[in-house]
Amino acid sequence: MSYFQCNAYIITKGMLSFFWIFYICAIETYATTSSDFRSYPTTIKTYENDTVLLPCYVEDQGAQTRIRWWREGHLLADSLEPVWPPERILIYKNGSLQVLNVQREDSGEYVCQVIRPSPWGHVTQVHEIEVMYPPSVKTIPESGELEVNLGEEVHMQCKAKGVPTPVISWKMEGKEMALRDERSNLTFLADNRNCSGRYTCVATNEVSDPAVAHIDLRIRYKPEIYVKKPWVHAFPGIRVQLDCTAIAWPEAKVDWYFKNETLTYTSRIVRHDSGNDHSLVIRNVKISDYGSYVCRGSNSLGITEKMIELSEIANPAIFKKESRSTSKTSYNFIWEVDSYSPIIEYQFWFRKYKRDANGKWHRLYIPGDNNAASPVHVHSFNLTGLDTATHYEAVVLSRTRYGWSHPSAILRFHTEGASIDSSENSQTDDDDEQNRITGIQLASMSQHYPLATDVNGSMYHRVKTLSLMLSMLCTLIITLDSRF
Structure with missing residues (x-):
């Protein structure tokens, strides 16, 4: 026509x-x-x-x-x-x-x-x-599959038929979506990769069972890399495993690098991949294996990487939950360190903590446990002379013959009588806090409190030097006195 x-x-x-x-x-x-x-x-x-x-x-x-x-x-x-x-x-x-x-x-x-x-x-x-007649639904897109990039707007639609006119509702991964009104169109910003999932349109008109249709939404985003331990302690001759998780859509291609070069796999150095989890296993660790390993994930949207340091230096200390106040002016700390080498000494730093104005750091040297037979070193230390009803924060480092470890996560604590605030009484381990403390041993901290240590402690050397100087001074005085 x-x-x-x-x-x-x-x-x-x-x-x-x-x-x-x-x-x-x-x-x-x-x-x-x-x-x-x-x-x-x-x-x-x-x-x-x-x-x-x-x-x-x-x-x-x-x-x-x-x-x-x-x-x-x-x-x-x-x-x-x-x-x-x-x-x-x-x-x-x-x-x-x-x-x-x-x-x-x-x-x-x-x-x-x-x-x-x-x-x-x-x-x-x-x-x-x-x-x-009963409701029926079909989706737009009809394929029931939709992909958008992270940050883009999502548009999905559900067309329903039936008499009486069906009422439309939506579910996301089986859970009801709280919408202001009944709607056949669903529009939102994919500002989070967790928006991915199955969206279900439900059409109800009470003639029979509701009709449902599904749209599987995938958010495309560049890889996100997570590592279990950014610092791994190892001793020559043992087996060690480095772990990272790569999450992405499209799925990420994961590669390992050592000292900025693509890692060569051997019968001694092998990789294991299972879904998003990726591991690098090093059997019979050698000194040449120490250094920086990079887990790198890439897809069409970008590249992301995280570094894992393999070192003979001890792992950062971890404060135990058993740490507690022992009086109005004292607090007992318990921490744990993984190290195949004996701990020579600890540095313990503490200061008063306030949200807007923190006090100056104080440093203590605490003797280690040279005779420990286990690679897990547990140490207890009772800090006295604190102010009552006051908030503090503390951090600890450990030294072996290979050097000082990275600082522990900050522990926030308070003496008896202080008001309890979750933000002022917790252990913080986020990247910002860790980066702020990384250079703690290099900073000029307020004052140095002497503490008796063993013969390997730094205070011993200072006392020994002081004694030698006093001895020389006394000898000089006696000599001069005999002349006169």
Whole structure:
């Protein structure tokens, strides 16, 4: 059909519809005030394949009555003229119209037109059939799969059909989404990779069980790399494992680097990959294995890497939960260090802590446990002379013959009577805090508190030097005295 023919058909059909609507409106205006009907306009709600009977009863006034049934401008049946009613349509002698085996397309208005001679005139009555059927849904995109980049806007839609009109709700990974109103369109910003998942559209109209359809959303983002231990302590001859986790979509390609060069795998150095988890196993560690290892993940959106340091230096100390206040002015600390080498000494740093103004750091040297047989070194230290009802923070380092370890995470603590605030009484181990403390042993900290140590402690050497100087001074005084 040409464009012109198509438009002509539409115009013609529109004109017929206009005249039909005008006609119905005209006669219905009269019918509205008519009391001749013994039946009442009704809306019949029914189900598919049922049979519906539409009444059209008028007062018997002895005049010949002609009844016609119309639907959407089309004549369905005529009580006087032999018309061929559509299939499944039957008109009775009393004017009622029967619709057999109703289908969804039978929904709509049915007009009963009663035609009588003067002076009664014409009257009409309108009935409606509403065929109820269960909801059905389909999604946009129809594939049920959607991918967007992190930070982009997500658009998904659920189109539902059913009578009564279905109510739409959404679920994300099986949990109800709290939306302000019922909606078929869902739009939001994919500002978090955790937005990925299965979104379920639920259409409900109480005719039967709800209809559901799914859209699987994937957020594309560059790799995120996590390491269990950024610093791993190892001793020559043992087996060690470096672990990292790479999360990304599309899936990340993971490579290991050593001292900025691609790592060469051997029977002694092997890698293991299981989903997002990646491990590097080094059997029989050698001195040449010490250094920086990089776990690098890459995909089409970018590259991310994290470093793991393998070293003979002891692991950072970890404060134990058993650390507690022992009096109003003292606190007992317990920490644990993994080290295959004996701990020669510890540096213990502490200061008063406030959110806006922290005090000066104080440093103590504490003797180690040279004779420990286990690679796990547990040490207890009771700090006295603290102020009552005061918040503090502390950090500890350990030294072996290979050097000083990295600082522990900061432990925030308080003496008895201090107000308890979760932000002022906890162990902090985030990157910012760790970076702030990394140079602690190089900073100029307030004052140095002497503490007795063993023969390997630094205080021993200072005391020994001081004793030697005093001895020399005494010798000099005795010599001068003998001359005079």
